[in-house]
Amino acid sequence: MGGVAAAGVVLGSAATATAAASDEEEIVAVDAASANRKIARTYGRETARARGTWSSYIAVAGAQAAAVEDRADEVVEAYSVNKIAVATAVLDKVDRGLLALDQRVDVTADIVIKDTDGIFGLDGAYPSSVTLGHAMAALLTLSDNTAVRLCGLVCPAAELNEILRAKGFTHTQVVPVANPNRFFLGKTTPRETYTLLQKLVGGTLLSKASTEYLLNVLRSLSSFTDGIRLNLSSEERLRVATKAGWFNDGRNEAGVVFDAEGRPVVTYSLFASGPFAGDAAANDVNFGATHPALRARQAIGRTLVDSVGRFSTPAALTFKARAYQPSNGG
Structure with a gap:
């Protein structure tokens, strides 16, 4: 250089x-x-x-x-850029036959984050369900934070981090919380x-x-x-x-x-x-x-x-x- x-x-x-x-x-x-x-x-x-x-x-x-x-x-705060990493871990499980984009995940009232990003906080009709593919599209296009929790239902924080580490990403990690299916978006x-x-x-x-x-x-x-x-x-x-x-x-x-x-x-x-x-x-x-x-x-x-x-x-x-x-x- x-x-x-x-x-x-x-x-x-x-x-x-x-x-x-x-x-x-x-x-x-x-x-x-x-x-x-x-x-x-x-x-x-x-x-x-x-x-x-x-x-x-x-x-x-x-x-x-x-x-x-x-x-x-x-090492920096990734914020929603790490949603690409979250999607990568979920899709890795899809590739291994453990998940499918057309499987449904439940959207319950307690899982919806009442922020002002995304769409799940707007529809006002719970419980409902969407496909995993729908949740991932909302995660990445509208940066929907409820979609992060929906991904956590099928790929808990500890597993998500392990998938990323196995792919060589030791700094690109989410931050687990008490609920194993929830996490903060972490660093990279x-x-x-x-x-x-x-x-x-x-x-x-x-x-x-x-x-x-x-x-x-x-x-x-x-x-x-x-x-x-x-x-x-x-x-x-x-x-x-x-x-x-x-x-x-x-x-x-x-x-x-x-x-x-x-x-x-x-x-x-x-x-x-x-x-x-x-x-x-x-x-x-x-x-x-x-x-x-x-x-x-x-x-x-x-x-x-x-x-x-x-x-x-x-x-x-x-x-x-x-x-x-x-x-x-x-």
């Missing part, structure tokens, strides 16, 4: 000089190396502007070094979350069917749109599999950007906590698109998407997204 940029980002040596270049200079990503430089410069500029403490890892397929390696081994490192996503698109994390299920859900247009995906078209959003996480002063997001042919090109893992630019009290209760960290991720996301498609990348597997097909009911 090369030098250190002004924002404290460790960059590949070819990227260091470019990260300090003027904002007016345009970098066209014609290969992995220039994509690295483009991404590194945007990351350095935007995180410096947003302030806060960032721990991140961003890499372009085919590049000799990461575009961004910024406190990448720091940027490098481990990056590695989990890399194994996913490499086909070594889960079965082919479970891999496609997970990526299809994460690429849904219903998935998080306030950060990396905000300044993208519908077609571009369908090429970004992403999961955000937020709580207190933390604002996190991780995912994969695919090219038009479905090749995974850029994998990103971004974890940030305050104090950010501006009023700290206002920032701490702002979980929307106007938060400084989300503004930074919006610019980074635009750069990530602009950095794919102009050069070929090594990819053993491709995952082409379905074209968006809106409906008017009927």
Whole structure:
């Protein structure tokens, strides 16, 4: 790895000089190396502007070094980014024949979290039941926290952590509580979350069917749109599999950007906590698109998407997204 940029980002040596270049200079990503430089410069500029403490890892397929390696081994609060890890453990059990996506889980009044995220707290009709696949879709697209508890019914905390450890993720762990079927979402490192996503698109994390299920859900247009995906078209959003996480002063997001042919090109893992630019009290209760960290991720996301498609990348597997097909009911 090369030098250190002004924002404290460790960059590949070819990227260091470019990260300090003027904002007016345009970098066209014609290969992995220039994509690295483009991404590194945007990351350095935007995180410096947003302030806060960032721990991140961003890499372009085919590049000799990461575009961004910024406190990448720091153990951080994952918040809802760890819902990808929760889904991974559940799908691992599906792959082993211990669970099925079409099996039903009970939604009882006492299991519903009365927060303002997701959908289970809104329907007001309990008891009811949904399929495990439905619960997982709500977990990942709407970041529904009741869905975390529904996953815990079929994959208790201790088992979930053991599945993740067996796959090599010793820091990506949930936090058990007295009820064995419930847990807090726990911690990770940027490098481990990056590695989990890399194994996913490499086909070594889960079965082919479970891999496609997970990526299809994460690429849904219903998935998080306030950060990396905000300044993208519908077609571009369908090429970004992403999961955000937020709580207190933390604002996190991780995912994969695919090219038009479905090749995974850029994998990103971004974890940030305050104090950010501006009023700290206002920032701490702002979980929307106007938060400084989300503004930074919006610019980074635009750069990530602009950095794919102009050069070929090594990819053993491709995952082409379905074209968006809106409906008017009927």
